[in-house]
Amino acid sequence: MKYDADVLIVGGGLNGPALALALSRAGLTSVVIDAAPRAKLAGAAFDGRSYALALASVRMLRALGVWAKVQDQAQPMLEIKVTDGRAGEGALSPFHLHFDSGELEEGAMGQMVEDRHLRAALLDAIEADPRITARYSETVVAQEAGHSAAEITLASVERLTGRCLIGADGRKSGTAERAGIKRQGWDYGQTALVCAIAHERPHGGVAHQFFMPPGPLAILPLKGNRSSIVWSETHANAAAFHALDDEAYMAMLRPRFGDFLGEIRLEGGRYTYPLNLTLAERFIAPRMALVGDAAHGMHPIAGQGLNAGFRDVAALAQVMREAKMRGEDIGAETVLRAYEQWRRFDTASLAVTTDLTNRLFSNDNPFLRLVRDVGMGVVNAVPSLRRGLMREAAGLTGDLPELMRG
Numbered sequence: 001m002k003y004d005a006d007v008l009i010v011g012g013g014l015n016g017p018a019l020a021l022a023l024s025r026a027g028l029t030s031v032v033i034d035a036a037p038r039a040k041l042a043g044a045a046f047d048g049r050s051y052a053l054a055l056a057s058v059r060m061l062r063a064l065g066v067w068a069k070v071q072d073q074a075q076p077m078l079e080i081k082v083t084d085g086r087a088g089e090g091a092l093s094p095f096h097l098h099f100d101s102g103e104l105e106e107g108a109m110g111q112m113v114e115d116r117h118l119r120a121a122l123l124d125a126i127e128a129d130p131r132i133t134a135r136y137s138e139t140v141v142a143q144e145a146g147h148s149a150a151e152i153t154l155a156s157v158e159r160l161t162g163r164c165l166i167g168a169d170g171r172k173s174g175t176a177e178r179a180g181i182k183r184q185g186w187d188y189g190q191t192a193l194v195c196a197i198a199h200e201r202p203h204g205g206v207a208h209q210f211f212m213p214p215g216p217l218a219i220l221p222l223k224g225n226r227s228s229i230v231w232s233e234t235h236a237n238a239a240a241f242h243a244l245d246d247e248a249y250m251a252m253l254r255p256r257f258g259d260f261l262g263e264i265r266l267e268g269g270r271y272t273y274p275l276n277l278t279l280a281e282r283f284i285a286p287r288m289a290l291v292g293d294a295a296h297g298m299h300p301i302a303g304q305g306l307n308a309g310f311r312d313v314a315a316l317a318q319v320m321r322e323a324k325m326r327g328e329d330i331g332a333e334t335v336l337r338a339y340e341q342w343r344r345f346d347t348a349s350l351a352v353t354t355d356l357t358n359r360l361f362s363n364d365n366p367f368l369r370l371v372r373d374v375g376m377g378v379v380n381a382v383p384s385l386r387r388g389l390m391r392e393a394a395g396l397t398g399d400l401p402e403l404m405r406g
Contacts, residue, residue, distance in 0.1 A: 001148055004160045005029040005133065006330065007320075008152055010140050010175045011168030012041055015292035015309040017122040017134075019166060021064040022317030022403060024131040026324060031133045031160060032126060033152075038136040042120040047269045049115035049194065050228040052077065052207070052220055052303035056395030056404040057310045058111055063403050069121035075223045076108035077101070078205035080393065084361065084373055087212055088255035093369070095377030099390045103383075106406075108205075109394040112220050112228065143178050143288075150287035150331065164331035165288045166316075168309075171278050173294035179285040185278035185297070188358065190215045191238035192300060193231040194271040196222065197253075200262025203227055209301075210256070211361040211372075215275075216301055217256055226267060230300055231256070232275060232362070242272050275299055277355055283344055284336040291316060296347040299354040307395055308347055314401035315342045346398055 007023055009016045012034030020030040034041060053061070053074075061067040082097035083090075101108045126132040142153040143165060150165035167175025176183070208219040215232025222228055231253065233241065241252050246266050257264060278297040283290050292309030316339045323335040360372050379385045391397050395404065 001161070003149065003162050005031045005162050007031075007164050007166060008150060008160055008162040009033065009166045009168055010152070011166075011170065011292075011294070012036070012123070012134065012136065013168070013170070014119060014122060014306060015313055016166070016168035017126045018060070018064065018066075018310060019168060019291060019313045019317060020126050020132045021066070021122070021129065022060075022313055023320060024129050025064070026317060026321035027131075028320060028324065028330065029131045029133075031135060031162070033135045033138050033140060033154070033160075035139045036136065038123070038134075041136070042123045043116060046114065046116060046196070046267065047271075049271065050196070050220065050222060051113055051115065051118060051306050052110055053113055054110045054304070054307045054393065054395030055106055055108065056400060057307050059406045060310055060314050060401075060403040064125070066118075066121050066125050069124065070113050070117045071111075073117045073223055074111040074113045075221050076205050077110045077112060077207050077221065078108055080109065080207045080209065082209045082211070082376060084211045084369065084376070086364070090258060091210075093373040095373040095380070097376045097380050097386075097389075099386065099393065101390075103387055104390055104394065106394065106396065109390060112207075112222055114222065140174060143175065145179075145286035145288060148329070162331075163287070163329065164320075164336070167288065167290045167294040168292050169294055171293045171297040173280075173290065175288065176280055176290055176294055179288050181285060181290070182281050183278050184281060185276055188275040188277070188299060188362075189234060190232045190275040190358075190362070191235050192273045192275055193229070193233060193238055193241060194273060195229050195231075195269070196226055196267045197229060197257075197264045198224075198226050198267045199264045201225070201260075203261060212256065213362065213364040215362050216358070218300075218303065219257065220303070225261075227261070229253070229257075230303075232301075235274070238272055242270065246270075277351055279348065279351060283340040284333075286333065287331045289316060289336050289339055295343075296351060298351045299358045301354050301358050304350055304354070308350055311346070311395070311401065311404070312343055314403040315339055317403065318401045342399065 080099040218230040291312035
């Protein structure tokens with residue numbers, strides 16, 4: 001049978017292009033399809049969005065030839081400080097967590113990279129790869145799985161065939177829905193307010209996680225005297241804050257942020273994202289697999305959403321490469337099942353961990369506050385526990401795919 005490509009990838013955000021590059025290393029061809037225009041996907045303007053890339057994800061991007069394009073704009077995360085308190089009052093307990101990358105032989109636990117730099121680098125890379133075809137401003141309206149091929153139909157009525165179809169099209173994945181894959185999960189009653197700020201004093205590469213009763217505030221270091229803000233509030237509070245003008249918005253943020261970095265001001269745009277947990281009941285269907293948010297969406301409390309997606313990418317590419325080397329059909333159920341078995345437990349465990357952490361910290365219950373503060377103090381005082389959590393944050397634990405081993 002004649003195929004348009006070995007793999008058809010729906011979703012041209014971050015996971016889709018990364019998968020196409022990983023598959024190309026295995027000698028497999030792919031078509032990446034996205035409904036957005038190219039210019040919208042990779043705008044050059046700074047909009048405040050950024051990602052905390054674990055060390056394992058950085059290793060993968062380096063292996064794919066992408067990291068060299070963004071490393072000059074990346075900010076290493078040298079320390080992580082975790083505290084518990086209330087808005088305007090600061091930390092309420094002497095117990096805290098402090099992770100220092102000096103305790104890891106591998107160096108920095110991760111890197112902060114702005115969305116505009118990472119997205120543009122991935123799109124440039126797939127467009128320069130002869131095994132990859134990028135199709136922008138194209139919408140998939142139908143898909144079908146046959147005995148030996150997956151076929152999709154575009155809104156233009158054009159049809160494309162491949163050995164396998166991949167859904168990298170986010171939490172509201174049309175690929176998963178058309179395959180009859182249902183989702184389970186729940187709403188957290190929280191909305192994330194996302195922006196970037198410039199500050200008077202240098203951050204020193206330190207990331208802060210400040211837990212407050214309505215939700216956590218993450219202050220993540222960017223290149224220069226700037227930081228990314230992921231501020232979780234109740235839906236009602238977030239809607240009210242987001243409706244404010246920039247000056248009033250910053251007046252609400254300042255007492256939560258504190259003055260440890262001096263004067264602060266807004267940079268770029270402001271965004272809101274409702275927070276929920278959503279897990280696909282299956283990661284695969286005949287001739288089809290899901291990666292990234294199409295398979296699992298979780299609370300950003302640990303900044304692991306994109307890192308979990310990149311693990312999907314590295315695992316699926318490895319499974320398909322090994323199948324190709326054995327002369328097997330890369331879209332066969334046994335091959336895709338191996339991918340699902342590899343990734344499903346890990347993603348479910350991560351989702352449960354982030355869920356329980358958010359529930360434990362997003363309240364003002366005196367008993368729970370005592371439990372979590374003492375727990376942080378114990379972990380911080382035991383080097384082996386502390387280093388174990390640091391390695392977890394760096395993505396260095398578990399059954400790592402080859403692309404992430406360095």
